[in-house]
Amino acid sequence: MSILMKGINKIGNTSFFKYPLKALDHLGVVNKFDSKAWNSDKTQAVITGLGIASLVLKDGLGCYLYVNQSLHNKKIPEDKRKFVAALDLTNGGLMIALQLLAYATISHKLVQSKAFAKLFGKYISAPAKKCYKAIIDKKFIQKGMKPSTNKVFNESVAEYENSARKAFAHFSSLIAATIIGKRVLVPFIATPLADKAKQMMDKNSEK
Secondary structure, eight states: OHHHHHHHHHHHTSHHHHHHHHHHHHHTSOOOTTOGGGGSHHHHHHHHHHHHHHHHHHHHHHHHHHHHHHHHOTTSOHHHHHHHHHHHHHHHHHHHHHHHHHHHHHTSHHHHHHHHHHHHGGGSSHHHHHHHHHHHHHHHHHTTOOOOOHHHHHHHHHHHHHHHHHHHHHHHHHHIIIIIIIIIIHHHHHHHHHHHHHHHHHHHHHO
């Protein structure tokens, strides 16, 4: 861990990162890497939200560029340009909407709790913890060390479980937004909606 922190600090002290990080530090947004603030639920939620926001902004910009390109692309027959542009617009809009919807549902504490329990519940159950302690105590005794008390063991397991839940929340939210929402649901419903979008564009053109 010390090697990792030295590497992070070395990168942070380069001119490219140094001044932006200092500016954020003065705002009170960024603390030291070993600060407990990084592990707070509020900070972790902000980090996950920023990840989703970056995806949404990227897709929003991409949608605008694709639609504009399709409307003015001479390689596409003129009578097909509106449909292609409508398809791009529908794809972009759905990507943004479904990513936000996936994030709003998957990142909810109730959903997270049930999903984590379903996938990893057996690994943090009372019998599993008892087995872990027996294995650790055996290793300690073999090395001539005194086994840890139940209090120390339970506190360590609780801290590990808390970190695992936060990591699961980040990854599951991003996976739900990028894979389930963007790659599975969007293609399934984009084409039918593109026809509707094209009809609306035609009506606006007539007006």
